Amino acid sequence: MRDRTGSPVARWLAVIALGISAIPLIWTWRSTAGQAIASEFPVLDWPEPADGEGWVRPGEIAVQLKSGASNGTLLALGRALGVPVAWNPTLGAETGVARVAVPSGMTAEALLTRLRRDPSVEAADVVHLYRAPVEIDPTPSPVPLQDRSDSSRWRPNDPRYPEQWNFRMVRAEEAWERSRGKGVVVAVIDTGVAYGDTRKGPVARDFKQTPFVRGYDFVNRDDVPYDDHGHGTHVAGTVAESTNNREGVAGLAFEATIMPLKVLNANGGGTSADIAAAIRWAADRGAKVINMSLGGPFPDRVMRSACEYARSRGVTIVCAAGNSGREGVGYPAAFPECIAVSAVGPKGELSFYSSWGRQIAIAAPGGDRQQDPENGGILQNTIFEGRDDYFQFQGTSMASPHVAAVAAMVVSRGITDPEDVKAVLQKTARPKGPSNKYGAGILDAASATRMAALIHGDGVARFWMVVGLFAGCFGIGYLRRRAGSRLGYPFWGTAALAFGLVFPDWLTGFLGMTSGYNLIGHSILIPGALLVLGAEGKTERRLLGWMAFGLVLHLGWEFLRGTTPFGPHIGFWQLLPWVTSNVLIGCSMLVSGLTAQRDY
Numbered sequence: 001m002r003d004r005t006g007s008p009v010a011r012w013l014a015v016i017a018l019g020i021s022a023i024p025l026i027w028t029w030r031s032t033a034g035q036a037i038a039s040e041f042p043v044l045d046w047p048e049p050a051d052g053e054g055w056v057r058p059g060e061i062a063v064q065l066k067s068g069a070s071n072g073t074l075l076a077l078g079r080a081l082g083v084p085v086a087w088n089p090t091l092g093a094e095t096g097v098a099r100v101a102v103p104s105g106m107t108a109e110a111l112l113t114r115l116r117r118d119p120s121v122e123a124a125d126v127v128h129l130y131r132a133p134v135e136i137d138p139t140p141s142p143v144p145l146q147d148r149s150d151s152s153r154w155r156p157n158d159p160r161y162p163e164q165w166n167f168r169m170v171r172a173e174e175a176w177e178r179s180r181g182k183g184v185v186v187a188v189i190d191t192g193v194a195y196g197d198t199r200k201g202p203v204a205r206d207f208k209q210t211p212f213v214r215g216y217d218f219v220n221r222d223d224v225p226y227d228d229h230g231h232g233t234h235v236a237g238t239v240a241e242s243t244n245n246r247e248g249v250a251g252l253a254f255e256a257t258i259m260p261l262k263v264l265n266a267n268g269g270g271t272s273a274d275i276a277a278a279i280r281w282a283a284d285r286g287a288k289v290i291n292m293s294l295g296g297p298f299p300d301r302v303m304r305s306a307c308e309y310a311r312s313r314g315v316t317i318v319c320a321a322g323n324s325g326r327e328g329v330g331y332p333a334a335f336p337e338c339i340a341v342s343a344v345g346p347k348g349e350l351s352f353y354s355s356w357g358r359q360i361a362i363a364a365p366g367g368d369r370q371q372d373p374e375n376g377g378i379l380q381n382t383i384f385e386g387r388d389d390y391f392q393f394q395g396t397s398m399a400s401p402h403v404a405a406v407a408a409m410v411v412s413r414g415i416t417d418p419e420d421v422k423a424v425l426q427k428t429a430r431p432k433g434p435s436n437k438y439g440a441g442i443l444d445a446a447s448a449t450r451m452a453a454l455i456h457g458d459g460v461a462r463f464w465m466v467v468g469l470f471a472g473c474f475g476i477g478y479l480r481r482r483a484g485s486r487l488g489y490p491f492w493g494t495a496a497l498a499f500g501l502v503f504p505d506w507l508t509g510f511l512g513m514t515s516g517y518n519l520i521g522h523s524i525l526i527p528g529a530l531l532v533l534g535a536e537g538k539t540e541r542r543l544l545g546w547m548a549f550g551l552v553l554h555l556g557w558e559f560l561r562g563t564t565p566f567g568p569h570i571g572f573w574q575l576l577p578w579v580t581s582n583v584l585i586g587c588s589m590l591v592s593g594l595t596a597q598r599d600y
Contacts, residue, residue, distance in 0.1 A: 011530040014585050018527055021577040025519050025570055041335075044297035044328040051267055053129060055296050060127040061111060062088065062273035062302045065096040065120055073120050074098060081114060088273045090221050094284075095277040097302065099127070123305040130275060130296040132191060132231045132268040133323035133330070133395050153177065156244040156254075160390060163379050164249055165346050166365035170402060172252055174446035178453050181253030181408035185213055186239050186289045187282035188401075189275060190232030192217065192225040192262035194383040200226035202388050204233050206249070206381035209242035215260035216281060218274040225262035230384035234393050235293045236260065237380030238401040239408070248381050248390055252405035252445065256412075259287050264294060272300040275332075279306035283313040288411050291404035292338075293320045293397035295330030307337040316411070316418040318404040320396035322355035327436075329357040339407075339422055342437060343399035345371035350437050354396055360439040361422065362429050364402040367394030406445045413449060414456035423513040424451050426568035440568040455563050459505055462554075466498045496543040500525060500550020504558075508565040518565045523578075525551050526585050538593075545593025552586035555579055 048054060063085065065073055070093050078085040081100070088099040100115070102108050108126055115124035153173040155161065167173075193215075195207040215225040227233045236258050243254035261278040264270040275294070282290055290310060307317055317338045322330030333340035340359045343351040343366025350356065351368040367377040369392075377392025384391050403425065410424050428448040429441030477489030507521040529544040558564045559579045566575070 014530055014588075015527045018523060018578075018581050018585060021581040022519060022523070024574040025566065025578055041299035041331070042328075043299070044324070044330065046297035046322075046324050046328070046330070049129075049131060049269075051269065053269065055129050055298055057127040057129060057271060059102045059108070060273075061100045061102060061108060061115065062125055062127050062271070062276065062300075063098045063100060063115055063121055064123040064276065064302045064305045065093075065098060066122045067096065069093050069096050069120060077118060077120055080118065081111070083111075088277060089218050091216075091277070091281070095280040096122075097273055097277040097280070097306075099273055123301040125272065125301040125303075128272040128296055128298045128300045128303075130264075130270055130272065130294045130331075132229070132264055132294050133320050133397050156250045157246050158243060158248055158250045159246065160249045160379065163375060165375065166367070166378055166402065167250065167252060169344075169346070169348070169365050170252070170406065170443050171446035172250075175406070175409060175449045178449040179253075179409040179412045181240065181256030181405065181412050183255075183257075184253070184289060184408040184411045185257045185259050185285075185287045186253070186291060186404055186408050187259040187261055187278075187287035188232055188236045188239065189261045189263055189278045189282065189290060189292045190227075190235050190294065191229035191264040191266075191268060192227035192232045193236045193258065193260035194227040194233045194388075195236075195258075195260070198224050198226050200224055201228060202383055202386070204237075204381045204383055205388055206237070206242050206245075206247050206390075207233075209245050210236075210240050210251070210254070211257040213257055213259050213286070215262070216278070217262040218278050219262050219265050219270065225260040227260075227262070227383060228266040229264065229268050230382045230391070231264070231268055231293070231393075231397065232260065232262065233382035234378075234380045234391065235291065235397060235401045237382065238378065238398065239291065239405045241380060249379055252402060253408040253412075256289075256405070256408040259285070270294065272303045276300075276303045276306035279303070279310050279317075283310040283315050287315055288416065289404050289407045290315055290317045291319075291401050292317065292332060293395075293400045295320055295322045295333060297328070297330060299331050299334070303332055304335050304337075307332055307335050311337040311418050314416055314418065316404075316407045316421045318400050318407060320400040321357075321360060323353040323395050323397075324355045325353045326355065327357050329355055329359040334359045337418075339403060339425070340439070341366075341396060341400045341403050342439065343367070343394075343396045344432075344438075344442060345394075346376050347371045348432070348442060351394065351396075353394070354399075354437075356437040358436050360436060362403060362425055362440050362443055363432065363438040364399040364443040366396050366399030367392065369394060403443055406443060406448050409445065409449050410452040413452035415452045417512070420455075420513045423565075423568065424448050424455070426514075427451065427562075429568065451563060454561050458557065458561070458563060462502055462505060466502055469494050469498050469501075492543055493546050496546040497550040500547040500552075501554050502550075504551065504554050504565070511565075513565045514567045515565075516567070522551070522555065522565075523582060526582060526589065529589065530585070541589075541593035543593070545590035548586035548589040552583050552590075555582055 241251035319333035345368025378398040426440035432438040473494040
């Protein structure tokens with residue numbers, strides 16, 4: 001007869017204790033989940049741009065055709081509508097983005113309705129205009145700064161590196177010990193980059209060692225995405241300007257590779273159709289991070305579709321929140337597929353110009369000459385008004401590439417899923433409130449690269465631990481047989497321990513690093529075992545005990561190393577009672593299983 005040890009009352013009390021200890025986590029999870037973005041995106045109350053073009057190009061509609069569209073698809077669509085449809089740009093069906101001119105006698109709304117009903121159309125919208133949100137001060141830093149870096153760490157020999165207070169703010173030197181972005185392609189969708197051998201204009205001097213891959217000019221429709229504005233080169237410099245070359249300043253992820261994509265003209269403006277095409281172009285050509293330091297007040301369905309596509313291809317998209325100086329995050333930053341970045345100045349306070357709102361994911365240095373009139377901007381090399389020099393710019397445009405660079409550093413350490421990359425950036429940010437202005441806090445490159453290294457390394461370590469467990473299992477069985485013992489291989493106990501150890505890894509990979517359901521999944525073995533199987537015989541109790549103990553080891557491992565798979569707003573003190581109750585219950589299950597006796 002099997003022993004029925006283990007009171008049902010005690011088991012229920014243990015489950016209740018586990019539930020009570022999880023209340024702080026559930027409360028935080030639910031309160032932050034309530035901040036989710038609505039499916040309908042509002043139009044923001046931004047002032048009309050100074051160039052007088054407005055935010056919408058009248059009489060034009062952008063169309064995103066479904067995957068597999070061809071020239072025949074385009075012709076068939078044109079015949080069905082009774083109006084000509086042309087690819088945008090002259091890349092043919094490569095990106096699937098087309099344009100339609102609204103014919104006389106028909107409204108844009110009527111044409112959009114017909115387009116959205118067509119089975120070959122994925123998305124359609126009027127052509128919106130977007131701009132580079134930046135405030136330019138072309139005066140280089142007038143006051144030389146002393147190098148205040150930690151002399152015990154490696155630092156680049158670029159002579160003006162000491163002026164980059166922004167890199168000290170994000171703790172770049174410590175981050176460089178773990179990652180410099182090597183092997184990661186970052187697409188800079190902007191005004192282009194002044195690099196390489198080009199006849200279009202002068203080349204920025206401090207990009208000679210920066211690795212580049214082929215880009216494209218969506219404005220002028222050619223293969224030379226030259227920067228005739230200055231904005232894109234400055235942005236690319238923050239990501240990966242040539243570093244440790246005894247010239248100028250440094251880049252944050254200086255071993256990353258830049259993919260320059262020009263979508264903004266010499267005045268800093270561009271269309272939603274070109275931007276959407278560039279996003280898809282980058283995603284199809286190996287970019288793992290996209291930076292878009294551009295924005296506007298109108299959501300755009302074609303651009304949103306492109307962001308969804310890039311994310312499905314494993315691309316992390318980082319965007320500037322906007323320079324409205326008011327509540328209301330611009331687009332595409334406000335789309336949930338993107339990481340919206342607000343800007344702080346050298347004092348760590350929100351910059352006077354920065355847009356803010358519930359979609360803000362994180363804050364980063366963007367400069368603020370009001371906080372420091374002499375050295376408060378972000379210093380990088382660029383071509384501005386025909387001059388090749390080092391200029392201080394400020395704006396959320398400057399904040400966004402800091403986050404894109406650290407994202408590249410995280411990807412370089414093996415964390416590649418966009419949601420996981422965002423989770424690492426947010427969980428390691430230095431807390432700063434309120435969340436609608438700073439998101440999870442201020443970017444911390446050192447902590448982000450550390451967590452990325454731990455997460456990737458822990459997964460590898462647990463894999464080899466399981467291999468070691470099974471090797472030990474067969475070794476013990478072999479020795480038992482050599483000794484003439486009737487006992488065989490302790491296979492099932494080893495399998496139960498291994499399952500408890502690696503099951504959370506599988507669950508996190510399936511649900512995502514920040515899913516609230518990890519809260520349930522990481523505890524389901526213990527209460528499930530207690531309620532369903534906990535009162536069975538000796539063998540079952542032992543197996544469940546080893547399984548629970550494996551889970552305990554996993555939980556303790558992640559808790560002590562700060563890599564628990566929960567959202568960025570769940571901190572140490574919210575986790576402590578839950579982890580403690582799990583550990584106590586799991587260990588008690590192991591002891592109960594090992595001491596269980598059969599009643600004859």
